[in-house]
Amino acid sequence: MSLALNPCFTPPTADIYVFDPDLAVENRRSFVPRYGDENWSLLALTQNPSQADDLIQWRWFSEVFREPFRYASWTMINYPLPDVDVARQGAAMRSKLSVGRLMKTVNQWSLFARWLEGHGITKLSEVTAEDLTEYGFHLKKVRGLARNTATSHLIGLSRLHYYGQGYLPEVDRLLEPPWVTEGMDDYLPAATPLGANITEPIVPATMGPLLVWAMRFVEEYADDILAAAAEHRRLIAVAEALNGPIKAGAGQRLVTYLEQLEAEGKPVPASVWGKEAASPGVFLAGLTGTPAAKVHQVMNQPRWKAYRAKNPGRCLLETPVTARLGGEPWHDPFDFYGCTTLLKHLGTACFVILGYLTGMRTGEILALENGSCPDPEGPPEAARRHLIYARQFKVSRDEDGNHDSAGVVREAPWVAVPQVVRTVRVLERLGGHGLLFAAELHDPRQLDRRSGRSLAIATMSNRIESFIEWVNAHAESRGRQAEVIPADPHGRVGTGRFRRTLAWHIARRPGGLVALAVQYGHMRTLISEGYGSRSRGGIHDLLDFETARNVAEHLSEVHEAIQEGEGISGPAARRLIHAAAQEHSRFGGIIASVRQARSLLADPTLNVFENKEAFLFCNYDRAKALCHPGRGGKSEAPSLDRCKVNCANIARTDDHARQLREAAESLGQQAASGAVPEPLADRLQERAQSLTGLADQHDNDRVLAGTGAGR
Known part of the structure; x- marks a missing residue:
């Protein structure tokens, strides 16, 4: 039954489709709900492969x-907001919403409906401007919502008002909210100091070991895991091919196998659940070529049942x-029933590497397809660089300016x-022909709902934990307690924090090395070249923000030290x-927006970077820098891994001098310990003397603010 057009203030009948099935994604048309269903799935309206399976549940409403909100929701799904309302001043509006935003809006309406009932209001037409003002206060003060979240609630009510004017019966119309004409500021919490950039980066103590283990899985363990997975699939295929009528003598191979185990005193493969040992039908079927039904018959015979109870063993694969x-x-012999867990962890390790070493958003990673990272063309001796062609969803718009759920291929x-290239190749070896994180490969238990889609973001978040x-x-279990991954003090790692963490590390360690010699300074150059002269944004905003925060924090600490009488x-x-x-004077140590970040970074006098390894600040002036052989051209970040002691950009604080002496003392103790070879001890002692000399030079040359310093 097709969708009835033109509501005319009359709700559809219960058996009408919520939206036209012809608009649905082809392989999801069976998900299109009926108007009278208790739950509505909008999954068939989106082409985003990682879209969650959320449902509009009408039990949210009393x-x-x-029924009034069911009809309002049906209208919002099927009809665009009138142009006159889209063009209104104030919060930006789209004529139609994405599936995710539709879900959020209906959920926000349900919270509003509960609040109305709690205040004795039973019809939308009874709501007054004072009621709406009080509700804004409720969101701000009682519920304590963040500014962006409260804004979303108020926009949702504005949308309810706009739809009511054109589509809903008079009794279900909400009057114009006061914030439509007065602006929202008076109804919202104050802006947070960091604006939208409130996601905490993953702390290095957690991120370092997590990345090391992820790379171990991809670069060292992947061959073993994929070989075990292939054997796992082969045994299942053999077992499935044997389904059907049981032929005479079908159990003889299994009996021969069991007799050999008994003669050698070896355990019988078993599935152990608690204290009970059951017969692994599929495993033994694939291993011996015996139909699974016959396996259970043989294993339930008193002789073999008793032997299995006394000698239960694991279902080991022959994969080395x-x-x-x-x-x-690195692992015990692979178990048939543990293989899927290892494969799941391999896929998770791949996500961690892609999330941390590319700067992509979570949805972009989950939408990657086979062939998205082709080998570059050209002769092998030429400098070649791999590129990843990914789809982006956050900024994808159709010709009407509404969200395009299919996404668009990034211009850059x-x-x-x-x-990252090795990670993509591992994912491609899993055998899929579409998405690298296809649900049918990484979570075959959800084939009925996620066919042709990727893992959901929530699923991947849980898998990281x-x-x-x-x-x-x-x-x-292997006595490597020093290699465990510590818990992050800010909570779950999740999926969205990798991108912020990448920017955090790039900004704070330009040119430095992090986990297995991944050069962040080098990556920053690659990312910049990837964008070229195209529009800035995305990871660049995060890079600017984190770099500026880092600079501001360091300079603020220097200012405080100078005020306390320390020298430079x-x-x-x-x-x-x-x-x-x-x-x-200008920032007070706090960078609260990308605009402020760019303002700070645009001032060449504030281009100051701390090199903790060299115990100094680089007051970067490209014309004086010795870390770049050719100092002409436009300014760029310094290469702090190539600091020269005679560079004119160097400055040290009293704290650096203290650190120099501590490092020198530590090296001297190592040299005198007798635990290192004499040539190494000599080098350590020489290094210690060099550091002490730098500290002495600082003490001799240090000046205080206002006394005239430096050149």
Whole structure:
């Protein structure tokens, strides 16, 4: 039955489709709900492969408001907002919403309906401007919502008002909210200091080991896991091919196999559930070529039932374990029933690497397809760079300016470092022909709902936590407690924090090395070149923000130290003192927006970067820098891994001098311990003397603010 057009203030009958099935994604038309259903799935309206399976549940609404809001929701799904309302001043509106936003809006309406009932209001037409003002206060003060969340609630009510004017009966119309004409600021919480950038980066203590283990899985363990998975699939295929009528003598191979185990005193493969050992029908069927039904008949015979009870064993695959961890096999012999878990963890490790080393959003990663990272063309001796062609969803719009759920291919492809390329190749080896994270490959239990789609974002988030738990248990069992992944103090790792963490590390370690020599400074260059002269945005905004925050924090600390009487030394001492004073005056150590970040970074006098390894600040001036052989051309970040002691951009603080002496003392103790070879001890002692000399030079040359410093 097709959709009835033109509502005319009359709700559809219960058997009418909620939206026209012809508009549905072809392989999801069976998901199109009927108007009278208790739950509505909008999955068939979106082409985003990672869209969650959320449902509009009408039990959210009491009987008083259920039908009015059901009709309002049906209207919102099927009819665009009138142009006159889209063009209104105030919060930006789209004529139609994405599936995710539709779900959120209906959920917000349900919260509003509950609040109305709690205040004795049973009809939308009874709501007054004072009621709406009080509800805005409720969101702000009682529920304590963040500004962006409260804004979303108010926009949802504005949309309810707009639809009511053109589509809903008079009794179900909401009057114009006061914030439509007055603006929303008075109805919202104050803006947070960090604006939208409130996602905490994953702390290095957690991210480092997590990345190391993810790379181990992809670069060292993948061959073993994929081989075990192939054997697992082969045994299942053999077992399934044997289904059908049982022929005479079908159990003889199994009996021969069991007799050999008995003669050698070996355990029988079994599935152990609690204290009970059951027969692994599929495994033994594939292993011996015996139909699964016959396997259970044979294994239930008294002789074999008793032997299995006394000698239960694992269902081991013949696939060898070739990779090593600390000189030992990284895993025990693979078990038939543990294979899917390892495959799941391999897929999770792939996601961690892609999420952390590319800068892609979660939805972009889950939408990657086979062939999205082709080998570059050209002769092998030429400098070639792999690119990833990904779809983006956040900014994809159709010709009417509404969200396009299919996404659009990025104008500028992502540049892939070697670790990322190897990760993509592992995912391609799983055998799929569509999405790299296709549900049928990574979660075949949900084939009925997620066919042709990727894993859901929530599923991947849960799998990352499961991966961390598995790794920690594995490390403990092998006596490698130092390699466990510590819990992040800010909570779950999730999927959306990798992108922010990448920007955090790039900004704070330009040119440095993080986990297995992945060069973030190098990656920053690649990302920048990938964007070229195209529109900035995406990861660049995060890079700018984190770099500026890092600079502001360091300069603020220097300013405080100077005020407390600490000294500065080095050729660039005067520039550092001036930069600290300027930053304090303009920003006060706090960068609250991308605009402020760009303003700070655009000021060459504030281009100050700390090199913790060299115990110094680089007051970067490209014309004076020794870290770049050719110092002409436009400005760029310094290469802090190539700092020169005679560079004119160097400045040190008293704190750096203290750190130099502590490092020198530590090296001297190592040299004198007798635990290192004499040539190494000599080098350590020489290094210690060099560091002490730098500290002495600082003490001799240090100046205080206002006394004249540096050149």
